Structure formats: C-alpha cells, structure tokens
Amino acid sequence: MTTRRFALLLALVLAVDGTAAAQEAFPTRPINMVAPFPPGGVADLMARPVSAAMEKVLKSPVVVVNKVGAAGAVGMSFVANSRPDGYTLLMALSSISIIPEADKLFDRKPAYTMDQFAPIALISADPTVLVVRAEKPWKNVKEFVEDAKKRPEEISYSSSGVYGTLHMAMEMLTHAAGIRLKHVPYNGAGPALTAILGGHVDALASGPAVVLPHIKAGKLRPLAGWGANRIAALPDLTTFKELGYDIEFYIWAGVFAPKDTPEPILRKLRDTVRQAVQDADFKAAMAKMETPVAYMDAPELQKFWDKDAKMLAEAIKRVGKIEEKK
Amino acid sequence: MLETLQSLSHGFALALSPGVMVYAFAGCVIGTLVGMLPGVGPLAGISLLLPASFGLDATTAIVLLAGIYYGAMYGGSTTSILMRIPGEAASVMTCIDGYAMTRKGRAGPALAIAAIGSYIAGTASVVGLMLLAPPLAGFALRFGPPEFLALLLLGLLTLAYMSGGSLPKSLAMAALGLLLGMIGIDHMTGYFRFHYGVVELGDGIGIVPVAVGLFGLSEILLTAGQAEPPAVMRPRIRDLAPSREEWRDSAGPVARGTVLGFLIGILPGSAHIIASFVSYAVERRLSRHPERFGQGAVEGVAGPESANNSATSGALVPMLALGVPSGPIPAVMMAAMMVHGVSPGPLLIQQQPELFWGVIASMYVGNLVLLILNLPLVGLFVNLLRIPYPFLYPAILVFSVVGVYAVNGSVVDVWIMVATGLLGYLLRKFDFETAPIVLGVVLAPMLEMSLRQSLAMSSGSYWIFLQRPIAATMLFLGLGLLLLSVRPVFGKGKDWRRRLGLTGKVSSREEGTS
Amino acid sequence: MFSRDRVAGLALFLFALVVLWENRVLPLGTVYRPGPGFMPMVLALALAGLALAVMAGSRGSPPLASLDWTEKRHAAAILAGSTFAALALERLGYRLTTLVLVGFLLWAIEGKRSAVALLMAIGLSLGTWYVFAGLLKVPLPLGPRGF
Numbered sequence: 006m007t008t009r010r011f012a013l014l015l016a017l018v019l020a021v022d023g024t025a026a027a028q029e030a031f032p033t034r035p036i037n038m039v040a041p042f043p044p045g046g047v048a049d050l051m052a053r054p055v056s057a058a059m060e061k062v063l064k065s066p067v068v069v070v071n072k073v074g075a076a077g078a079v080g081m082s083f084v085a086n087s088r089p090d091g092y093t094l095l096m097a098l099s100s101i102s103i104i105p106e107a108d109k110l111f112d113r114k115p116a117y118t119m120d121q122f123a124p125i126a127l128i129s130a131d132p133t134v135l136v137v138r139a140e141k142p143w144k145n146v147k148e149f150v151e152d153a154k155k156r157p158e159e160i161s162y163s164s165s166g167v168y169g170t171l172h173m174a175m176e177m178l179t180h181a182a183g184i185r186l187k188h189v190p191y192n193g194a195g196p197a198l199t200a201i202l203g204g205h206v207d208a209l210a211s212g213p214a215v216v217l218p219h220i221k222a223g224k225l226r227p228l229a230g231w232g233a234n235r236i237a238a239l240p241d242l243t244t245f246k247e248l249g250y251d252i253e254f255y256i257w258a259g260v261f262a263p264k265d266t267p268e269p270i271l272r273k274l275r276d277t278v279r280q281a282v283q284d285a286d287f288k289a290a291m292a293k294m295e296t297p298v299a300y301m302d303a304p305e306l307q308k309f310w311d312k313d314a315k316m317l318a319e320a321i322k323r324v325g326k327i328e329e330k331k
Numbered sequence: 332m333l334e335t336l337q338s339l340s341h342g343f344a345l346a347l348s349p350g351v352m353v354y355a356f357a358g359c360v361i362g363t364l365v366g367m368l369p370g371v372g373p374l375a376g377i378s379l380l381l382p383a384s385f386g387l388d389a390t391t392a393i394v395l396l397a398g399i400y401y402g403a404m405y406g407g408s409t410t411s412i413l414m415r416i417p418g419e420a421a422s423v424m425t426c427i428d429g430y431a432m433t434r435k436g437r438a439g440p441a442l443a444i445a446a447i448g449s450y451i452a453g454t455a456s457v458v459g460l461m462l463l464a465p466p467l468a469g470f471a472l473r474f475g476p477p478e479f480l481a482l483l484l485l486g487l488l489t490l491a492y493m494s495g496g497s498l499p500k501s502l503a504m505a506a507l508g509l510l511l512g513m514i515g516i517d518h519m520t521g522y523f524r525f526h527y528g529v530v531e532l533g534d535g536i537g538i539v540p541v542a543v544g545l546f547g548l549s550e551i552l553l554t555a556g557q558a559e560p561p562a563v564m565r566p567r568i569r570d571l572a573p574s575r576e577e578w579r580d581s582a583g584p585v586a587r588g589t590v591l592g593f594l595i596g597i598l599p600g601s602a603h604i605i606a607s608f609v610s611y612a613v614e615r616r617l618s619r620h621p622e623r624f625g626q627g628a629v630e631g632v633a634g635p636e637s638a639n640n641s642a643t644s645g646a647l648v649p650m651l652a653l654g655v656p657s658g659p660i661p662a663v664m665m666a667a668m669m670v671h672g673v674s675p676g677p678l679l680i681q682q683q684p685e686l687f688w689g690v691i692a693s694m695y696v697g698n699l700v701l702l703i704l705n706l707p708l709v710g711l712f713v714n715l716l717r718i719p720y721p722f723l724y725p726a727i728l729v730f731s732v733v734g735v736y737a738v739n740g741s742v743v744d745v746w747i748m749v750a751t752g753l754l755g756y757l758l759r760k761f762d763f764e765t766a767p768i769v770l771g772v773v774l775a776p777m778l779e780m781s782l783r784q785s786l787a788m789s790s791g792s793y794w795i796f797l798q799r800p801i802a803a804t805m806l807f808l809g810l811g812l813l814l815l816s817v818r819p820v821f822g823k824g825k826d827w828r829r830r831l832g833l834t835g836k837v838s839s840r841e842e843g844t845s
Numbered sequence: 846m847f848s849r850d851r852v853a854g855l856a857l858f859l860f861a862l863v864v865l866w867e868n869r870v871l872p873l874g875t876v877y878r879p880g881p882g883f884m885p886m887v888l889a890l891a892l893a894g895l896a897l898a899v900m901a902g903s904r905g906s907p908p909l910a911s912l913d914w915t916e917k918r919h920a921a922a923i924l925a926g927s928t929f930a931a932l933a934l935e936r937l938g939y940r941l942t943t944l945v946l947v948g949f950l951l952w953a954i955e956g957k958r959s960a961v962a963l964l965m966a967i968g969l970s971l972g973t974w975y976v977f978a979g980l981l982k983v984p985l986p987l988g989p990r991g992f
Contacts, residue, residue, distance in 0.1 A: 069382070506892040753924060760912060
C-alpha cells in the first residue's frame with residue numbers, strides 16, 4: 006500500500022488507540038470542580054462533599070476551585086470555555102439559567118450560553134420558603150395575599166439582588182397571585198436575611214436551611230414553600246401548589262461539564278456521581294447541613310433544567326428592565 | 332454574672348486544652364503570615380483555609396478560623412508600617428504614619444505600639460462581646476439602609492481631616508475613588524456599569540488591588556530609581572521600644588480606637604473597614620499637635636490599629652448572638668459552623684454554650700498568643716529593613732502579585748494593581764493624597780446602595796431619613812460637626828486649616844485657603 | 846502658565862467629562878428613584894467641579910517643568926516588568942513569571958551580578974511557591990506542562 010495510505014491507517018489506528026487509552030485511563034490528573042461562588046457560599050458547601058465522595062469512587066483527586074465574580078458568571082463562563090476533556094467541571098446553582106437571560110435583556114454579549122454545558126447530575130434541590138416577620142399579622146398565605154391586594158406595593162421584601170433566585174421566586178408568586186409588593190434588593194442572600202431579621206422588610210423568599218434556626222426561635226414565620234412536596238424539616242408547612250398556585254421554585258445545585266466532552270467520559274462522570282451520592286460520608290455531610298439530597302441523573306436533569314430555565318426566562322422577561330417600568 | 336464567669340471558666344478549660352490550643356496557635360501563625368502578604372486580609376485568609384477546617388470538630392474549626400482572622404489583622408500592620416504596603420484594605424491608614432515613623436527610625440516602636448494597641452483593643456472588645464452580645468446585636472440589627480447612609484456620610488466627613496494639602500485636592504481624590512467604586516453590576520437594577528466586557532469587573536474593581544497598587548506599587552515606582560537609595564536602617568536594640576512619650580501619646584488613641592472600632596464593627600455590612608479611617612480622623616481632630624500627622628505621629632498608628640482589631644470582635648457579635656451573617660467574614664464562619672451541623676441562630680448561646688464560650692475564651696488566648704508572638708518578632712522584622720532596597724523591592728513586588736492574585740485567583744486584579752500603581756505614582760508626583768481614593772472605593776457601593784434601598788423602602792420619599800430616629804440623630808450629628816468645623820472659616824478667617832495642621836506639603840500658597 | 850496643579854486639574858476635569866460621556870447609556874431615573882446612571886453622573890459633576898477648583902487655586906503651584914523625574918526610567922522599567930507579570934502570569938505560570946521578573950529587575954535594572962540575580966530569582970520564585978502554593982494552598986497559576 007502506498008506510503009500515504011499507510012500513514013493514514015497508522016494515524017487512524019493511533020487515534021482510535023489513543024481514545025481507547027484515554028477511556029481506560031480517565032482520570033489521569035486531578036479533576037477541577039469549579040465553584041463559582043466564594044468559599045462558604047452554597048455552591049462551595051455543595052461542592053466539597055461531592056468532590057470528596059467522587060474522589061473516593063475515582064481513587065483520584067477531585068479539587069474544588071473557587072472562581073468568584075459577577076454572581077457566578079466568572080466561574081460559569083470559565084468552565085463553558087474550558088477544554089472539554091472532563092477535567093474541568095462546574096458545580097452550578099440555579100442562577101446558571103438566569104445570567105444568560107439577564108444578559109439578553111440588557112443586550113449584552115452573554116458571558117456564556119446554557120447550551121455550552123452538558124449536565125451530569127443534580128445533587129440537591131431545595132424549594133424556597135416564604136417567611137415573614139413573626140410579629141406581622143399574616144398567619145397564612147391567604148391573609149398575606151389579601152392584605153397585599155388591599156395595599157399594593159406597601160408590603161416589602163428583600164432579595165439577594167435583582168434577577169437573583171430569591172427575587173425570581175417572589176416574582177412568580179406575585180404574578181400568580183396578582184399582587185404587587187415592594188422589592189428592596191440587597192447584594193447577597195446574607196444581607197437579605199439580615200434585613201428581614203432587623204425588621205427593615207416584611208417578607209423574604211429564602212432557601213430553607215438558613216432560616217430554619219430563626220423559625221425555630223420564633224423570629225420568622227413560614228407561610229408556604231415553593232416545592233412540589235412539603236419540606237422534610239417543616240412537615241406542617243403547606244406548599245403553594247397545595248394552595249392552588251401553580252408555581253414551583255427550587256434553589257438547586259448540579260454538576261455540569263463543557264458541552265463537547267466525549268460521551269464515554271461523560272458516562273463515567275455520571276456513574277461516578279451516582280455512586281458518590283450513595284456514599285455514607287457524603288450523606289452524613291449533607292444531613293449536617295440540613296440539605297436533603299435530590300439526585301437526578303443527566304437525562305432527568307436536562308428535562309428539569311429545561312423546564313426551570315423556561316420558567317425563569319419567562320419571569321425575567323416579565324420583570325423586564327426595572328428602569329422601564331412606571 | 333456568676334453564671335457568666337462559670338461559663339467562661341468552662342470555656343477557658345476548653346480553649347486551653349492542648350488539642351484546641353494547637354489549632355488556636357496554628358491559626359494565629361497562619362493568619363499572621365497571610366496577613367503580612369500585601370492585600371491578603373482576613374477574608375482571603377479564612378477563605379483559603381476554610382476547607383482545611385472541615386475535618387475538625389465545630390469548636391476547633393471556629394477557633395482556627397478566628398485565630399486566622401485575628402492573626403491577619405495583626406500581620407497586616409507589619410507590611411504597612413515597614414514598607415507602606417497595606418497588608419489589607421483596613422491597614423491603609425497605618426501605612427501613612429507608620430511608614431513615616433519607619434523613615435524616622437522608629438519602626439520598632441511603631442510595630443510595638445501597633446501590637447500592644449491591637450492586644451488591648453482585641454481583649455477589651457472580646458469582653459464587650461462576651462457581656463454585651465445579645466443586646467448589642469439587637470441594636471445593630473436596627474441599622475437599616477437609612478442608618479447606613481447616615482453613617483457613611485459621616486464617614487465621608489472624615490475626609491476633610493484625613494490628609495494635608497489642599498481641600499479641593501483631597502475631595503477630588505475622594506470623588507475619583509467614589510467614581511471608581513461605581514464600576515460593576517448595579518445591584519438595584521442589574522445593569523453592568525463601566526465594565527467594557529470584562530466579566531471579572533462585575534463585582535467592581537476590588538479594594539485590595541487598588542490599595543496595594545496605590546500605596547505599594549506607587550511607593551516602589553517612586554523610590555526605586557532615586558539617585559540616593561533609601562538609607563539602610565541600622566536599628567539599635569534600644570530603638571525598638573517605644574519612648575515614654577510615645578506610650579503616653581498612644582493611650583488615648585488606643586482607648587478611643589477600641590470603642591469606636593467595636594461600635595462600627597457590630598454594624599452589619601462591610602462598614603468595619605472604615606473603622607480605621609474614622610479613628611485616624613478622630614485622632615487628628617483631637618490631637619494637640621495635628622501637624623504631626625503624616626510625618627510619623629504615633630497616634631496615627633495606635634488609633635487605627637486598635638480600631639481595626641476591636642472591629643473584628645465587633646463583627647462577630649451579630650453572628651454569635653443572633654446567627655445573623657453580618658458581613659462576608661462572619662458569613663464564612665457561619666458556613667464553617669453549618670458544615671459541622673451547628674446552625675447559628677438566636678439560640679446559639681443557649682444551645683451550644685461550649686462553642687460560644689470556647690470561641691470567646693480562645694479569642695482571649697489568641698490575642699495573648701499574638702502579642703507574645705509579635706513582640707519578639709518586632710526585632711526580626713525591623714532587621715528586614717537592613718536589606719538594601721534594590722534587593723528588597725523585587726521581593727515586595729513578588730509578594731504583592733501573590734497577594735493580589737490570591738484574593739480572587741484572577742489576573743484582572745493584577746492588572747488593576749498595575750494600573751493603580753501607575754495612577755498612584757502620577758498622583759503623588761503631582762502632590763495628591765491617595766488615601767481618599769481608597770476610602771471612596773470602599774464607600775461608594777455601600778453609599779449608593781443604601782441611598783437607593785432607603786428610597787425603595789420609602790417608595791421614593793426622602794423623609795425616611797428624618798422619620799427613623801437613629802438615622803436622623805446621626806445626620807444631625809454630622810451636620811453639627813460639619814458646621815462646627817466650617818465655622819472658623821467664617822469666624823477666624825483663613826487660618827483654621829493651618830491650626831488643624833492641614834496645610835501640608837503644598838505650603839507655597841498662603842494660609843491654606845483653597 | 847503650566848503649573849502642576851493646573852495640569853493635574855485639567856487632567857481630572859477631562860476624565861470627569863469622559864465619565865459623563867460613557868455614562869450616557871445608563872438610565873438616570875429620577876431623584877426619587879435614582880437609576881444606575883444617577884450616582885456616576887453626580888460624582889462626575891462633583892469631580893469636574895473640584896478639578897476646576899484645583900485649577901483655580903493653582904496660583905502658588907510650582908511649574909510643571911520643575912517636576913523631578915529622575916527615577917522615571919527605573920519606574921518605567923518596573924512598570925514594564927509588572928505589566929509583563931500580569932500578561933505572563935497565567936500563560937507561563939507563577940514560577941516562570943516571577944523568575945523572569947526578579948531576574949530582569951535585579952540584573953538588567955539594578956545591575957547586580959548575573960549569578961546573584963539568578964540566585965535571588967530562583968530563591969524567591971521557588972521559595973514563595975513553596976510557602977504559598979505548597980503550605981498555604983493558595984491556588985497560584987501553573988505554566989505549560991504544569992510547572
């Protein structure tokens with residue numbers, strides 16, 4: 006056979022052999038799991054038990070790397086643009102769906118787009134909870150909504166920032182209930198919580214874990230949850246769905262990889278995470294943080310994510326640019 | 332009272348147990364090392380070592396992190412005094428008089444007073460934390476956006492006292508700093524401002540690169556090429572201890588700084604950075620020799636350093652007493668607690684007494700450890716000054732790059748440092764003070780956010796500032812102070828600023844009127 | 846005519862104008878509901894006003910030509926080195942970048958003997974790497990081939 010054909014065949018053989026080798030050997034280096042939020046934040050706290058458990062399964066290091074900035078955009082765009090070889094993963098929160106939509110709203114070049122990611126697995130999905138200050142008179146959602154209808158734009162709520170998850174959750178409620186509330190944005194979930202505890206706003210949509218101690222201490226009263234089911238730690242708390250409002254909102258965390266990661270590697274990562282969430286240490290760590298594990302494999306996550314993203318996109322469009330209202 | 336003492340003694344028993352002591356010590360040492368790194372302050376230090384704390388039990392983890400927090404505040408003053416590079420943003424004011432003291436050969440006393448003032452402030456504020464935590468925390472929570480705005484406006488007033496030279500120049504620098512602080516995402520509407528496509532600028536340009544660039548890099552740029560390199564210091568042993576006069580002059584500033592820092596520290600938000608700025612301004616205003624400020628006045632070191640350290644304890648008050656994440660550092664410590672299954676909340680003190688008292692006790696211990704650690708090191712550090720400058724400044728540059736990069740792992744921060752270094756170099760050439768810029772960058776986002784949040788809360792009405800008692804009180808106070816200080820202009824004519832020692836380098840014009 | 850303060854004031858004034866121009870895309874809102882462009886506009890106007898005040902008060906300021914620039918070549922070199930560091934940090938990795946930077950500063954700028962410069966450069970580069978990346982686990986960038 007001619008030299009050229011031989012070279013081609015050789016190249017082909019080597020390429021196939023190479024990928025085969027890569028398949029067997031993955032991972033040969035430490036894997037970086039990027040947490041796009043500062044240490045101590047939700048993404049970070051999720052990423053650590055997950056990476057520790059994955060390490061045990063893979064018998065190879067999985068390192069959490071914090072890439073902070075712009076409400077997560079820095080870390081997310083970093084992973085979106087990184088090499089799809091399976092060594093860079095993302096621990097993303099639900100804000101992954103928000104940032105590109107917000108960029109679109111402002112005619113900005115998007116930091117990344119959602120189709121630059123391939124989902125691997127969902128780790129947790131906490132429904133948000135509506136809490137109000139304990140000394141306020143509303144004992145349940147009905148009273149709250151009635152009062153809001155009587156005094157539009159007087160009842161105030163805080164949030165972690167415009168177009169943030171806590172803002173969007175509230176938005177869905179106000180749209181479904183036909184009420185108008187006063188929104189006071191803060192920069193971060195921590196300050197938003199501080200604001201309601203200090204009495205500067207009346208209500209807050211929050212992840213359950215951080216408000217539980219205050220509910221137990223009697224400072225905050227939960228009115229309802231945004232989940233399809235009731236929250237394990239608050240079994241007496243009704244959900245909006247039960248009350249007839251068709252809204253669902255979760256603050257979820259999931260593992261993603263860049264889109265073009267080879268299929269075999271994706272499969273291996275999915276298997277790894279599936280085993281990781283069964284690990285006893287992992288379960289114990291999550292239980293300590295009072296965060297229930299809500300594992301979903303990639304196909305289900307993709308469906309979940311699409312639905313969630315669509316809902317958020319609608320809400321964002323509805324909110325529009327704040328400056329253009331009124 | 333008896334119960335408190337009993338709980339405290341339990342706490343001490345826990346804190347002094349070998350297992351915990353080791354970690355407290357380790358935390359202090361690591362914190363000091365990290366704090367000495369330019370720009371890397373307590374937040375970066377704690378964040379870096381948070382993962383390492385996951386393997387420990389709750390109390391030990393918090394003790395470790397608290398040690399790092401403290402140690403970083405102590406360590407930050409070392410580079411500020413010796414090399415005019417802020418160890419963290421809060422040490423910017425220490426750079427000014429601390430470095431001037433070093434130039435006069437008083438580096439040892441400066442370091443010693445900083446360490447001792449920090450110790451006194453730290454210990455006193457832990458006492459405050461211990462005894463007053465719940466009521467103070469409740470008061471602090473009542474600080475909402477309108478109160479914050481009033482406080483920050485008061486903070487802006489301190490600008491007039493911060494630097495020598497002409498008033499329009501200082502104010503112009505403040506305006507410049509405030510403008511630089513406008514870069515980033517507007518949290519009220521989601522607009523990106525002035526970011527020109529660089530995603531990393533979304534959170535603003537960052538205090539750390541600005542402080543390190545404006546102070547550290549500009550200093551290197553100005554000094555390295557001088558025909559006469561800075562004289563190599565040859566400190567003698569007896570020069571290491573502060574003189575009796577310096578002790579006496581520091582007593583008041585330390586006391587005032589402690590109280591001031593603690594009160595500012597308990598307020599939610601990142602306002603505790605301004606504690607050192609406010610302390611500097613207060614000391615300058617109260618001093619009998621205000622013209623010494625900027626030339627190496629020990630009050631300019633004692634006050635800000637004490638304020639810094641007591642602000643750190645103050646910042647922990649709302650967190651420990653009420654479970655409120657009152658700032659980025661308490662938030663990280665709360666996360667550390669949550670990881671260990673301890674939910675910080677209003678019932679923390681009752682439900683987890685060992686944690687609370689163990690942390691309190693370890694803070695006492697930690698402060699003492701840091702003092703014992705740092706005082707002998709004063710001699711060591713001062714000897715660093717013997718290194719000839721041509722060898723010293725590349726090392727400083729390397730440390731600055733590491734420090735600035737380490738905060739966010741972003742090379743954009745290094746670029747900002749380079750750019751502000753050039754800016755600082757040019758500004759100082761033209762006789763402008765750079766400290767107001769740092770204050771402006773710190774204050775701008777908080778100032779604007781508080782204003783717009785207050786207006787959102789009141790649906791657009793400016794009356795909210797008068798309707799809320801705390802805010803109204805502070806605003807009237809500020810107005811009063813402003814009028815008081817401006818009165819001599821009308822009364823005594825042109826020499827009020829000279830009386831306050833505010834005509835500094837640009838002295839070729841008459842009487843300081845601008 | 847060209848006193849220092851006058852030139853500086855002018856530069857600040859022009860900067861304020863640039864900011865005002867760049868700010869035009871942001872909605873101003875009203876005084877009761879300030880938009881994202883409101884504060885920057887107020888501050889830029891304040892800066893412009895103060896810059897004019899600086900220029901007006903520049904009578905006593907020494908002339909521009911009297912500025913002492915003796916260190917400018919040194920400063921330019923250090924600035925160039927720092928710029929190189931920013932550019933190279935994530936491409937060449939921390940250790941190589943600091944090696945080149947310190948070596949350049951000590952050998953080319955300060956004129957130390959090449960052996961001394963090299964030694965210091967290696968010492969600083971690897972030493973700081975060990976302390977910060979090794980002991981303190983600060984994530985410092987790696988260069989090509991993981992160095």
